Amino acid sequence: MSSRILLSCRESYQVLSDYLDGELGAVDRLWLRGHLMMCGKCRTYFEQFRRVHQLAGRPQPEDLPADFEEVMAEVLRRWKDHDSQFLKKPADPWDEER
């Protein structure tokens, strides 16, 4: 980031995501907060960006399909079938002769 104490709007905009993800260093955080105190446009922009950060992609365990337990039972059955086929595979006759 810039070595100036006063950030431009563009520089402030560029670090908003890192700031909200907690990945901005202490000095840069101070510069950003200083800029937001002085710039009304950036302050409004930041508030909106923060709302998006809170809402976008937020995991909301969706309602699982009503038949999820059956789906999982079917998955487990296919898994077990696959394993048992593998385990019960006839031994290679050549193995015994070696």
Add this chain to the structure above:
Amino acid sequence: MSAHPADLETARRIAAGDEEAAAGFFRELSGEMFGYARKMLGDPSAAEDALQEAMLGALRSIGRYDGRVSLRSWAFGVLRHKITDAHRKRGRDFVFSSDDPEAERFQADGHWNKDVTFQPWDENAELMEIVRRCMEDLPHNQREALVLRALEGLSTREAAGLLELSEDNLRQVLHRARASVRRCADQKAGDAA
């Protein structure tokens, strides 16, 4: 030594055929996994198919889990591949973007253009729904980054690993994704007012 010894133990039990361990693991994760698949594929039935294939794929390959990443992150990686397969089967194109949505709105000296204004959003607006709709319009890579980064317990490093991006690239994609959603939401919130 593994960074995730408890996960390695769970994986070992599942690999040994412990159905209860497998069911417990998927019951805990399946809500978020289904949510991720739905956000990426749109259609609930396609999401259910992808989840089912991912669970089966994870069970069949869990013996190769080595504990370098969390088991949760590993399982999401398996699901991500199934979602990619589903996209391809449906003949969908992947749209990627690295454009900065606000790049043109700054003057040479770094200030916002004079004609750019921002009005505070109406707190009563259905922002959650607006943001959800705006996310649907995002390029694939940006939507995926937003959804995966928001998963609880997934670090930037793990999310970057899952997305096969450097951490710097992921941070840039995330920033542009959020900026695009903000701009879209600003327009929709204004339309609704």
